[in-house]
Amino acid sequence: MEKEIKIALAGNPNCGKTTIFNALTGAKQKVGNYPGVTVERKEGFLKLNSYRIRVIDLPGTYSLSSYSPEEVVARQVIVEEKPAVVVNIIDASNLERNLYLTMQLLELGVPLILVLNMIDDAKKKGLKINVSALEKKLGVPVVTTIGHRGVGIDQLKKVIRQVIEAPEKAKPKFPLPYPRELLEEIEKLSDLLKEQGSLRDYPLKWLALKAIEGDEEIISFLVSQKALGSSFLQRLKASQERIKKLLGDEPEPLLAEYRYYAIQQLLKDVVNYVPRKTLSDRIDAIVCHRIFGIPIFITVMVLLFQAVFSWSAPFMELIDSFFSWLGNFVGARLPDGLLKSLVVDGMIAGVGGVLVFLPQILILFFLISLLEDSGYMPRAAFVVDRLLKPFGLNGKSFVPLLSSFACNIPGIMATRTIENYHQRLLTIFAAPFMSCSARLPIYTLLIAAFIPDKKVWSVFNLQGLVLAAMYVTGLIVALVTVIIFRFMLFRGEPSPFLMELPPYRFPTLKSILLQMWNRSVLYVRKAGTVILGISIVMWALFTFPMNPELSKDYEALKGKAQDQETLIKLANEEAAERLSKSYAGRFGRLIEPLIKPLGFDWRIGIALTSAFAAKEVLVSTLAQIYALGGGGSDEVSLLENIKKDPLFNPVTAIGLMLFALLMVPCMATLPVMKMETGSWRWPGLMVCWTLTVAWLVTFFWVHFLGPQVTKALGL
Known part of the structure; x- marks a missing residue:
């Protein structure tokens, strides 16, 4: 009999986690939301010998703090659902940033596999990583992969199976990198938590550490335990005061400082760095150029909409002909009356009138996935930042607005990444004017009926230009809305925009097709x-x-x-x-x-x-x-x-x-x-x-x- 095992994939945004998830699970995926929040829950299945493995793709996070719903959800899954192993995927070309999450997973003490993804990009940057030394230092298996090419996936599957069969191989041996005074307070607080029987299934030292760090979610959870109550708060406050007195700072910044110091010491021992100028750097010099960047972005968008309209036409005609035939076929076999009218005029005419636009939806998401997986989209956010700044927004608003071109709902939810409250509200008000994919059937029908298929300036197709103009109009109205609302309701300076640009890479056809498939199924x-x-x-x-x-x-x-x-x-x-x-x-x-x-x-x-x-x-x-x-x-x-x-x-x-x-x-x-x-x-x-x-x-x-x-x- 197959035995079901649960594992979780954790990692920073843009580390290639979704690509690894797709490579492990293929098309055997289901997407929903975590209960009570709008954070997406993605699960898939992997079969390894006699094991049926449920793979949970955790939301992309930079840490296990409680500053965002994604962080809270990620750690709840790890702590409460207790996966047999956590696969921590990190961008090998950005080790220092990615290893911060790794440090927090090590603190949790969960069985861990470290995946150095995009190892080819690390080598191009001049990074030489001693994998065996890293394994020895952390005490957990380390696998190198190139996710978008499928390199290292078989080795990862092999290591997952080994860890499932022998969990002790993935138990971290890396000591907590904190001074003696801090470790003593963690020990005292965890001893107090041991007295609470309801907490025996939780990692007590980690709970004590997070409480000392000032994590409000964890503190509220602990205070809710009947045997702890207000007395726990007094003990916690005393520990925090003692740490501040002995070490000269609040626990939270101290813990972050010690983690980063430990990461730097670790990297000194396992990484040799010889700086090199990569192909990504050379491409960025053009596409992110102060003058050329915006025209390149506009050209890419116009070509995208041209392709959506031109490529889909023959497929739409086939679907349209099918539903016309189906209506006539069914109508000829039903007697005149309400049933015939319901089936032919209500159901077939209604649903067929929408499904005829499925090819355009597929092509649109194919091209958007292509741009995302290639690494161009973060560059587009960087370029658009200069355009958005005069309106009181910044590049962080670009991703929610871009998501709104697919559907306004995920676009509005994506505004959570914007820390500034006023900028977040302005972006929410701009999002509905982004032309979502549901509006595409309306444009296609009316453009095909009344806009001739002819060339403009001997280059552009007039139908494609009109389609692009609708998207541009939505963007212009959105920006005018932002100006008016900012002047009337949300005055203030926009927050600065910081973004790490991932390297360019060749998109994988499998990943793109999976995204197209999921979108088409939803449609x-x-x-x-x-x-x-x-x-x-x-x-x-x-x-x-x-x-x-x-x-x-x-x-x-x-x-x-x-x-x-x-x-x-x-x-x-x-x-x-x-x-x-x-x-x-x-x-x-x-x-x-x-x-x-x-x-x-x-x-x-x-x-x-x-x-x-x-x-x-x-x-x-x-x-x-x-x-x-x-x-x-x-x-x-x-x-x-x-x-x-x-x-x-x-x-x-x-x-x-x-x-x-x-x-x-x-x-x-x-x-x-x-x-x-x-x-x-x-x-x-x-x-x-x-x-x-x-x-x-x-x-x-x-x-x-x-x-x-x-x-x-x-x-």
Whole structure:
């Protein structure tokens, strides 16, 4: 029988931990959140002989302190879930910074394997690491890897198996690098904790050490133990005062100083360094240049959006043809009535209208993963820092804003890395204007329908430029929002931006494909659950009431029709009137006066309202409107139906894209925003602000700028 063993991967951000995780587990992964927090929990499985190993990819952290949810979660997993071994992955080219986390893992005394990842980059920098000496010093196995090439992974698996079978091989033997006075206080406090029976399964010396260090999470946990209570706080305070008196400083900075001193002494014994100028340094001289860096960044982004639109077209046509065939195939085999309408016009038209854009989602994430894994994204943050500084932000806002291009929710959650509270709030307000992947189906549909596939300046494709312009517009509006809110609410100087640039490396196809696969699964799952559910609800709102009072006796008129053309015209008129008198149609008519100045009618009003649930639903709602309203044909795609609608033209189409870009984010974003800001006041303000901005910008486009631009482009 297979025996399940649990191991954990720990490491700093950008150490290649995810690459190692992917190499160990392959596609056998599941992603969720840790209970009670929004920190992502990633698990995978690895089979080694008779062992089934559950691999937990801990959040990337620089330490095991309690300054961020990621740090708290990482140590809780190690302390409470007790993995059989912790695999500590470190960037071999940045040993001093990475080994700080290693020191804290050594303090915990857990079975440890040290992985020197990116060993090739260390050699290029002129670092020669004596692996056997490092093993001897720390008393734990050390493995060298080049994760993105798969080098050393088999050796790592072998060592993991050996440690599982003989845990004593990975028990740290490195002595705590603290003076005698500090060690005595740790010993006294841990003796006190031994008296508490409920703590017998915890590492007592580590708890004592963290309490002396002033870790509030640990102190609160210990005080909650009935036998300790307030007396423990008195003993702890006495220990801290004694340490300060004897050693001349507070325990926390002292402990950090001793850890770094121990790391420096360790590196003197195991590392020989001969500085060299690497290829990464030479590339950075160009891509991070004060003058050339920004144009290079803009060019990369424009090419990315060009590729998204150009490469996906043939695949989208195939999916579109499939769903058209599927609708006709199923419709021909079901009797006329509610069931046929639900399946064909509600489910197939709704879900198919969204899944047709899956190729664009895949290509977008393929290219973004390529840029991330190659090491360019941190450079982009460095370059963009200069652009963001005048607006009261810095390069730390770049990663949350970039994440928002995939989905606003992880983008807003990623603002936790911004220490400055005002900068964090400003970034949260900017994030919803970043054009998330859910808006991409809307752009693609309307651009394909009304923007011709032609060259501009003999280089760029006009469709790709319009797509890029939507993303740029979102960024511009976000920055204007930041300026206004900073002036009105969040005045103050931005904090300085510090970032370590990892070396460039060739991305691994396996890692990129895994990221694409995970994203596509989430997108398809969303189409099969959320969007399917909303499509059914919208179908019901479009279909009922079943027998509204109509302006004409359509059945009598159809009986008198002399030709097929008149019959089709009457059928379309009847369907359109039934739709307008449905529950959804009545709501659309109610809000029509608000959106009529934008060139929209009640049908677009319904679609925009449904998009509040999820932006992609706008497309599926339009598909249902044309399927049920008689304005389109079952034999042609939504694209062709929109082209034939007299309401739409290039100005209206781009106006709808702008409104969808700038309107209130999807409803799932608002609770996340409340959770991150701690108040419903900020999500409420965001809803009012985004709707106001969307209306004003669209109005200006439709009545002033749009006609001039489309005329100049010959649209």
